[in-house]
Amino acid sequence: AQSVTQLDSQVPVFEEAPVELRCNYSSSVSVYLFWYVQYPNQGLQLLLKYLSGSTLVESINGFEAEFNKSQTSFHLRKPSVHISDTAEYFCAVSPQGGSEKLVFGKGTKLTVNP
């Protein structure tokens, strides 16, 4: 079985500040890792994913995440946030070699203030 822990339920930051949203997972098998974003009153959108290869993955809007196998972590970072980044961010894992179901963390609500 898999579980995902997002250590911060809410993260307030000022515009142009850096941010890190933390994600740790537990699994008895290898997993694929994802970050999804949910804007108010909308469905989830994939932000980035790690399947294999380079442990640092990037999104088109400036976010990046690094897979750390020894620490079972997949933290999301952005060096300078914008007001439009205000949303809820979900870390998720999917077991390799099995169902493609996603196991989500509880989410981190990122609020960017002017």
Next chain:
Amino acid sequence: DSGVTQTPKHLITATGQRVTLRCSPRSGDLSVYWYQQSLDQGLQFLIQYYNGEERAKGNILERFSAQQFPDLHSELNLSSLELGDSALYFCASSGLLSGGPGDEQFFGPGTRLTVL
């Protein structure tokens, strides 16, 4: 717009009733997933169908059932509804290209169910 549509957007009903939520996946996607999002449980996987067949089951109650039809749309049936079933129900689809693990899941806008 993800290309996944869900109807209805909102549903208000009473305890003990039965409802059906509908999902149309992206054109060509073979896999459909159902998730429940509630304040206390967060986002939980309920069930997956692939090309009409059940592929995986998660924390889905026996009062809930789903199916995927030949045209690939899916329905989630919730019966004997309880107050605790109030939640946002998402449908997602994947599998346009390879249908394998790690494929991006595209989420619909959700159906908000309120049980009074």
